[in-house]
Amino acid sequence: MLRLKTTTDPAWVDRAIAHLDEVLVDHAHCEKKAASMALTLMFRYPERGALLRPLSALAREEMQHFEQVLDHIEARGIRFRRIGTGGYAARLLKAVRTAEPARLLDTLLCCAVIEARSCERMKLLAEGLAEHDAELSRFYRGLLASEARHHALYVDLADHLFDRAEVRRRLDAICAHEATVLAELPPTARMHG
Amino acid sequence: MLRLKTTTDPAWVDRAIAHLDEVLVDHAHCEKKAASMALTLMFRYPERGALLRPLSALAREEMQHFEQVLDHIEARGIRFRRIGTGGYAARLLKAVRTAEPARLLDTLLCCAVIEARSCERMKLLAEGLAEHDAELSRFYRGLLASEARHHALYVDLADHLFDRAEVRRRLDAICAHEATVLAELPPTARMHG
Numbered sequence: 001m002l003r004l005k006t007t008t009d010p011a012w013v014d015r016a017i018a019h020l021d022e023v024l025v026d027h028a029h030c031e032k033k034a035a036s037m038a039l040t041l042m043f044r045y046p047e048r049g050a051l052l053r054p055l056s057a058l059a060r061e062e063m064q065h066f067e068q069v070l071d072h073i074e075a076r077g078i079r080f081r082r083i084g085t086g087g088y089a090a091r092l093l094k095a096v097r098t099a100e101p102a103r104l105l106d107t108l109l110c111c112a113v114i115e116a117r118s119c120e121r122m123k124l125l126a127e128g129l130a131e132h133d134a135e136l137s138r139f140y141r142g143l144l145a146s147e148a149r150h151h152a153l154y155v156d157l158a159d160h161l162f163d164r165a166e167v168r169r170r171l172d173a174i175c176a177h178e179a180t181v182l183a184e185l186p187p188t189a190r191m192h193g
Numbered sequence: 194m195l196r197l198k199t200t201t202d203p204a205w206v207d208r209a210i211a212h213l214d215e216v217l218v219d220h221a222h223c224e225k226k227a228a229s230m231a232l233t234l235m236f237r238y239p240e241r242g243a244l245l246r247p248l249s250a251l252a253r254e255e256m257q258h259f260e261q262v263l264d265h266i267e268a269r270g271i272r273f274r275r276i277g278t279g280g281y282a283a284r285l286l287k288a289v290r291t292a293e294p295a296r297l298l299d300t301l302l303c304c305a306v307i308e309a310r311s312c313e314r315m316k317l318l319a320e321g322l323a324e325h326d327a328e329l330s331r332f333y334r335g336l337l338a339s340e341a342r343h344h345a346l347y348v349d350l351a352d353h354l355f356d357r358a359e360v361r362r363r364l365d366a367i368c369a370h371e372a373t374v375l376a377e378l379p380p381t382a383r384m385h386g
Contacts, residue, residue: 029239032232032235035232035252036232036236039225039229039232042225043225043229046273046274046275047274047275049272049273052259052263052273053260056256056260057260059228059252059256060253060256063249063250063252063253063256064249064253066249067249067250070246070249079242080240080242080245081239081240082239082240
């Protein structure tokens with residue numbers, strides 16, 4: 001369903017679990033950035049009525065997840081802090097064409113792919129943490145459904161606004177690009193590291 | 194409680210009621226911008242833990258209001274569209290000093306004043322619309338409490354982070370500046386026109 005071209009290296013899960021502090025802080029930033037991205041689209045395309053309400057609801061949900069991750073961060077005595085971006089999203093978004101309406105289509109599909117990868121990684125975290133940290137495992141299992149729903153929402157919005165065959169073609173190309181981006185990133189304990 | 198230096202010219206209410214289409218579209222944009230401003234502060238000050246959760250919750254509430262205004266816009270067959278900013282917020286924010294932490298204090302207080310002015314105007318709309326449009330009047334009456342709460346939240350955040358006497362002094366200066374900004378704006382059918 002998620003259409004990703006690669007599955008995450010199992011070494012990522014070990015790395016993430018060994019550096020949960022960093023993963024949680026990065027995850028909180030990811031939720032905030034996801035909300036911000038939805039808002040950016042709402043500002044950029046006010047005349048695209050079909051986008052506004054779903055993206056607004058999505059942004060609200062991402063903000064709520066941000067607050068939930070903060071709860072876990074604080075409960076563990078971790079200090080939320082500024083951390084450099086891992087570069088994943090910025091590199092992925094280089095696939096976005098500059099002319100409209102291609103720019104809109106590609107941006108929606110990049111958002112879809114980011115949500116898909118988050119979903120895959122949260123599933124791995126939920127499974128990997130099951131024996132180490134039941135509470136956090138449950139938290140990530142709970143988020144999976146939302147991430148999958150957000151992935152589907154972005155693809156549905158693209159299907160609603162563009163020719164479905166074109167959407168499939170671009171989604172395939174962007175998924176291939178995402179696999180390259182991920183393979184080229186240095187190994188880090190980030191959600192998309 | 195709202196500490197504004199001027200009350201709105203009654204002519205504004207007549208103008209707004211005569212151009213409800215424009216007021217509603219502008220109002221929707223205002224809610225979106227208010228959410229975006231809260232997010233901007235969250236991105237700019239990740240290390241200010243006291244800001245994060247309240248601003249995230251505020252952003253969620255502004256997005257929800259955005260969706261509610263969209264409901265009214267659509268129910269009336271109005272097309273949501275891009276409209277130029279009225280210039281109110283941009284001019285108001287010129288009062289923000291550039292060096293930190295003064296920049297943070299001033300931004301919080303400008304946000305507080307914007308919420309206060311919105312609250313005053315929504316009250317006027319609720320009253321002015323009572324005979325013309327009971328449904329919209331009820332809607333604006335319902336939003337009043339949130340706007341007043343958002344105003345108080347921004348002042349409380351400033352009080353939490355800064356010396357209270359300094360907060361009062363700057364709030365007084367920014368309210369005086371706001372009165373000048375409003376007096377100099379051309380009369381329009383905008384929330385802050």
